[in-house]
Amino acid sequence: MSELVVGLEVPSRGSRLRAACGDFIRRRPLGAIGAAVILLMFAAALTAPLISPYDPVQVHFAAMLAPPSAEHWLGTDSFGRDVLSRLIYGSQTALIVGFGASLLGATIGALIGVASAYFGGRIDLLLQRFMDVLLSFPLIILALALVAILGNSIPNLIVAIMIPMVPRCALVIRSSALSIREMPYVDAARAAGFTHSRIILRHMLPNVMATYLVMLTAFLGQAILLEASLSFLGLGVQEPLPAWGLMLRGAAVEFAETAPWMAIFPGVAISLAVFAFNLFGDSLRDALDPRLRTQ
Amino acid sequence: MSAVVAKAAEAPETNPAQKLLEVRDLVMHFRVGHGLFGPPGLVRAVDGVSFSLARGETLGLVGESGCGKTTTGRCVLQLENPTAGEVIFEGRNLVGMEQAQLRKLRNRIQVIFQDPYSSLNPRMTVGQIIAEPIAVHGLERDPSAREERVRGLLVRVGLLPQHAHRYPHELSGGQRQRVGVARALAMQPSLIICDEPVSALDVSIQAQIINLLDELQADFGLSYLFVAHDLAVVRHISDRIAVMYLGKIVELASRRDLYEAPAHPYTRALLSAVPIPDPAMEATRERQVLTGEVPSPLNPPSGCVFHPRCPLAIERCKREAPQLRAVGSAHQAACHLV
Numbered sequence: 001m002s003e004l005v006v007g008l009e010v011p012s013r014g015s016r017l018r019a020a021c022g023d024f025i026r027r028r029p030l031g032a033i034g035a036a037v038i039l040l041m042f043a044a045a046l047t048a049p050l051i052s053p054y055d056p057v058q059v060h061f062a063a064m065l066a067p068p069s070a071e072h073w074l075g076t077d078s079f080g081r082d083v084l085s086r087l088i089y090g091s092q093t094a095l096i097v098g099f100g101a102s103l104l105g106a107t108i109g110a111l112i113g114v115a116s117a118y119f120g121g122r123i124d125l126l127l128q129r130f131m132d133v134l135l136s137f138p139l140i141i142l143a144l145a146l147v148a149i150l151g152n153s154i155p156n157l158i159v160a161i162m163i164p165m166v167p168r169c170a171l172v173i174r175s176s177a178l179s180i181r182e183m184p185y186v187d188a189a190r191a192a193g194f195t196h197s198r199i200i201l202r203h204m205l206p207n208v209m210a211t212y213l214v215m216l217t218a219f220l221g222q223a224i225l226l227e228a229s230l231s232f233l234g235l236g237v238q239e240p241l242p243a244w245g246l247m248l249r250g251a252a253v254e255f256a257e258t259a260p261w262m263a264i265f266p267g268v269a270i271s272l273a274v275f276a277f278n279l280f281g282d283s284l285r286d287a288l289d290p291r292l293r294t295q
Numbered sequence: 296m297s298a299v300v301a302k303a304a305e306a307p308e309t310n311p312a313q314k315l316l317e318v319r320d321l322v323m324h325f326r327v328g329h330g331l332f333g334p335p336g337l338v339r340a341v342d343g344v345s346f347s348l349a350r351g352e353t354l355g356l357v358g359e360s361g362c363g364k365t366t367t368g369r370c371v372l373q374l375e376n377p378t379a380g381e382v383i384f385e386g387r388n389l390v391g392m393e394q395a396q397l398r399k400l401r402n403r404i405q406v407i408f409q410d411p412y413s414s415l416n417p418r419m420t421v422g423q424i425i426a427e428p429i430a431v432h433g434l435e436r437d438p439s440a441r442e443e444r445v446r447g448l449l450v451r452v453g454l455l456p457q458h459a460h461r462y463p464h465e466l467s468g469g470q471r472q473r474v475g476v477a478r479a480l481a482m483q484p485s486l487i488i489c490d491e492p493v494s495a496l497d498v499s500i501q502a503q504i505i506n507l508l509d510e511l512q513a514d515f516g517l518s519y520l521f522v523a524h525d526l527a528v529v530r531h532i533s534d535r536i537a538v539m540y541l542g543k544i545v546e547l548a549s550r551r552d553l554y555e556a557p558a559h560p561y562t563r564a565l566l567s568a569v570p571i572p573d574p575a576m577e578a579t580r581e582r583q584v585l586t587g588e589v590p591s592p593l594n595p596p597s598g599c600v601f602h603p604r605c606p607l608a609i610e611r612c613k614r615e616a617p618q619l620r621a622v623g624s625a626h627q628a629a630c631h632l633v
Contacts, residue, residue: 184414193401
C-alpha cells in the first residue's frame, strides 16, 4: 500500500509555471526572443499614450518629410506626423486585429474540427466539404472579397481575416481530435450518459489545446501580415488611423527615394512582429510536443 | 437457468426480477474496405450471441483476441449500435432506444477499461473525474456533499482522500485503475462491464484489483460482465463463464462445470494450454495444441466456425453450424459431438 502515499505534496500552479518558463527560455532561446518582441509590442500598445513623443494624427506642416533626428527619432511623413508615434499606435491596431481575428478563427475552427471528429459520418463529411470549399480560395483573395462586401471597419476587417483561418484550423484540429475520439476516456464519458456538447467541450477540446495554441500563434503572425496587406491595398484600416500597412502604402510609392524612413520603419515593424510570432509559435509547438521534449 | 436462455421463446423466465441483463441474438457486423480499391467486406465481430445475467452474478467472457468479446461488452454498453438483436436491461430493450431516454439509464451500466492510462481524461483531476457523473446525473446536487462523496469513494477503492486533487499522470497504473473503479461506482450502477480490467497491470496489482472488485460486489450487490483472456483470473471471479470463438459463444457453463468438465473441443484446448506451476506435473501434462490460426472474421468458415482447427471435426461440421444446446443442468455447448 506504500504506493498510495508517496509524493503527495502538490507543487503550486505558480511555481510550476515559473519552472516551465525558465525551461522554455533555456531550451528555446529563439522562441524566447520571439516572446520578448511580442511582449515589447504589447507594452508599446498598452502604454502608447504615455510613451509616444507626439500625437500620431497631429499634422505638422512645418516638419514635413523630416529625416530621423533627435526631435523625430524615426523622422516624419508627408504630413509631418511623427513616424515613431504612428508606429507605436499602429501596434494597437495590429494587435487588436491580429488577436481578434486569430482568436476567433482558431476557436471557431477548433470547435468545428472537434465536432466533426466526434460525430463522424455524414456530419463530418458535410463539414469537411464545406471547409474544403473555403480552403480553395487563396487567403488574401477571400479576405479581399469579404472586405469588399462587408466594408472596411475594424470589426469587418477582423471577420474578413478570421474566415479564411477557420478551415485551416478545423482541418488540423480534426486530425488530432480523431485520435482523441478513440480514447477510452471518451467512451467512458459516453457510457456515463454525458451530452454531446459536454463531451466535446469538457473531454475533447481540452485535449487538443496544444494544437490549438500552436495554430493560434501561427495565425497571429499571418493575421498581422494580412491586416497590413489589406491596409496597403486600401481595403483595411482607413486614414488617419495609424496602421503599419497604411503607413507603407503612403510611403512606398511616392517617397521611397526621397524619404525612405517612411517606408523602412513600418516595414521593419511588420516583419519583426510576424517573425516574432512565428518564432514563438514554432518553439511553442516543439515545447508542447511530448515526442520532442527531452527529459 | 442458462438452459432457459437458449429456449427463451418456448420457456419464459419464471422469475424475471432476478434477471438483470438479457442479450438475445446479438449481431454486430462492421463494414470495411468500401473505398475505391477492393471489394467491400463485412467483419462479423459478433454473430448471434445470447446470454443472461442475474443480479449479483458475474459472467466471465473469455476467448482469444478478436473473438468479439470486447465488442459484445461495447454493445451491452450501447457504445456500438448492434446490427441486430436485443439488449434487455432491467426489463427494457436498450437497442434502438431514444438517445435522451438512454442517457438517463446510462449510469446503471458502467464500465472499467483495460488501459488505466488512457481511460482517464488527462486534463481533469481525479476529484473532477469522479464528481462529474454524480453532478450530471443529479445523484448529489450539493457541491460540498458531492466532494464528501468523492472522498468516500476514493477511500472505498483504497486510495486517499487527498488523491482527489491529483492528475491521472501523477498516479501509478494500479492507482489509476482504482480511480476507474471509483468513477464507475460513483454512478451507483447495478451492472459493470469489466473490459479486461487487470490485463494491463502487474500481477501483484492484479490481485489487489480483483479482490477489490470481489468486495464491491458483495457490498453493493453488483453484477459483472467480466471480459478477459486470462483463464485463472476468470476462474477466480466468475460464477458462470461463456467461451467465445469467432463471434459466437461455443460453451456456456458454471465455473465448476467449465473448468472440470469442459464439453467443447475449443474449451478443452484453451484449458489445456494453461501451464501448471509445477515442473514435474508440467512435464507430463497432456496438451492439446491447436493447429493453424484463428480464421478471419471477414470470411468465417462454413458450418461450425471451429471445424478447420478442431481435432474431432467430422463431415457434418463443415456443412452445418451447431446450435448452443444443453449438455448438463447449467451447461450449454455448441458442438455436434457432445
